[in-house]
Amino acid sequence: VTCCIPTRYSLTILLMGVITHFFTLRSNFSIIVVAMVKYSPKHIDNSSGEHECYVNTSHDKYTEDKFSWDPITQGRILGAYSYGHVFSQVMGGFLEARFGGKKVLGLSMLLSSVLTLFTPVAAFSGEWWLFVVRVLVGFVQGVVYPSTFGMLSRWAPPAERSSLLTIASLGETFGVFIGFSLTAYLIVQCGWAVTLYITGAVGLAFCCLWCLLAFDSPAEHPTISVAERTYIEFNLEDTKKGRDIPWLKMLSSLHLWVLIYIHCTDSWGFYMILICLPLYMDTILNFDINANGGLSAVPYLALMATRILSSLTIDALIKQSRFRKVNIRKACVLGLVGVAACLVVVGHVRCDATAAIALLCLAMAMRGLMVPGFYPSYTDLTLGFSGVAFGVSNCVSNCTGFIVPLVVGVLTDGNQTIAAWLKVFYIGAAISVSGSVMALLFLRTDPVSWA
Numbered sequence: 001v002t003c004c005i006p007t008r009y010s011l012t013i014l015l016m017g018v019i020t021h022f023f024t025l026r027s028n029f030s031i032i033v034v035a036m037v038k039y040s041p042k043h044i045d046n047s048s049g050e051h052e053c054y055v056n057t058s059h060d061k062y063t064e065d066k067f068s069w070d071p072i073t074q075g076r077i078l079g080a081y082s083y084g085h086v087f088s089q090v091m092g093g094f095l096e097a098r099f100g101g102k103k104v105l106g107l108s109m110l111l112s113s114v115l116t117l118f119t120p121v122a123a124f125s126g127e128w129w130l131f132v133v134r135v136l137v138g139f140v141q142g143v144v145y146p147s148t149f150g151m152l153s154r155w156a157p158p159a160e161r162s163s164l165l166t167i168a169s170l171g172e173t174f175g176v177f178i179g180f181s182l183t184a185y186l187i188v189q190c191g192w193a194v195t196l197y198i199t200g201a202v203g204l205a206f207c208c209l210w211c212l213l214a215f216d217s218p219a220e221h222p223t224i225s226v227a228e229r230t231y232i233e234f235n236l237e238d239t240k241k242g243r244d245i246p247w248l249k250m251l252s253s254l255h256l257w258v259l260i261y262i263h264c265t266d267s268w269g270f271y272m273i274l275i276c277l278p279l280y281m282d283t284i285l286n287f288d289i290n291a292n293g294g295l296s297a298v299p300y301l302a303l304m305a306t307r308i309l310s311s312l313t314i315d316a317l318i319k320q321s322r323f324r325k326v327n328i329r330k331a332c333v334l335g336l337v338g339v340a341a342c343l344v345v346v347g348h349v350r351c352d353a354t355a356a357i358a359l360l361c362l363a364m365a366m367r368g369l370m371v372p373g374f375y376p377s378y379t380d381l382t383l384g385f386s387g388v389a390f391g392v393s394n395c396v397s398n399c400t401g402f403i404v405p406l407v408v409g410v411l412t413d414g415n416q417t418i419a420a421w422l423k424v425f426y427i428g429a430a431i432s433v434s435g436s437v438m439a440l441l442f443l444r445t446d447p448v449s450w451a
Contacts, residue, residue, distance in 0.1 A: 015171070311372035
């Protein structure tokens, strides 16, 4: 691989594979839960039923291995992953700094794949066993993003940081696309249990590939050219290796908490679409499972396209130095205002499925500015501590992963109407706008003194 492309890019492609696996296990459960739950037409009995969309009774053909879970129970199960995910974020950054990303990410993929293989058994044993297994999957995968940031801080020169991070984060799009569309197809052909077995087996295979080809730094890579290694190491900032992590200064840094708050507002919108979009398509727009999976994945193609284009533009602007880096970062966070507008309009197009999908595609396209435009701010601000700093941020922001489905469950329990979902969209829009306001007022990108 390294004879064809630079070694830092081959490593980034491997990281993209890790994130693809990560998001496949994270997103496919949103579709699997739709397939697991017995369809109930109770949402047509609402007082506003005459205004709701046509009920698609084709759900009835998926009658095997069904569970009687109300919306609140579904929300709790969908959010279980995030309960575990929260508690391993900071640990992920620490373990990556201590043992290296190769070992940490390899072990994460191994354990999460094995747990996925045991998920069907847990589901048939009871909803709380399933909850525990999903918590554990989230826990072992919580190290992925902090470890990715930590590895890229040693592989990505500043001028290429947005591009390399964008390439790695394309795994999010591929993972969600696989998790939605391919999962839906496999469910129809094989059932949801076999789908989980296939996912776990593929994860184990990629884990072996990662252990053979990944290395923690240019200095440890056996086949990297001297020229490329010199280029990377010469252009990296001084990360002051050997220093202890300044926990007190980090956790009391207002500038870091600004990044954390913006991260939370972005995550709220992300989880609304990742976790709740399949439920919206099932209960309101009434798509069958196959169409649900395919259409739920479409917005992520728009996300991928925007990330690629914006990363090239942003890196070019930073290299030319015509604009201050901090102003470029702020402009990208303004994309959250567009996300908010799209979420509000989605509720008002009511049963127009084509318009709803188009608006969600536009929302995800605007969110695509965040990865190359905002998330490198962690490395800009904290340099060699970016893995730990992002771990702290991801720990806090991932709380939205269980808050969002619970809020949706409470607002729609026994009330699967457009009016109920409008409340969901308005809450998400308000939170997204607040993130843009915070960025305009307080975001900075110059390194803090303790970094």
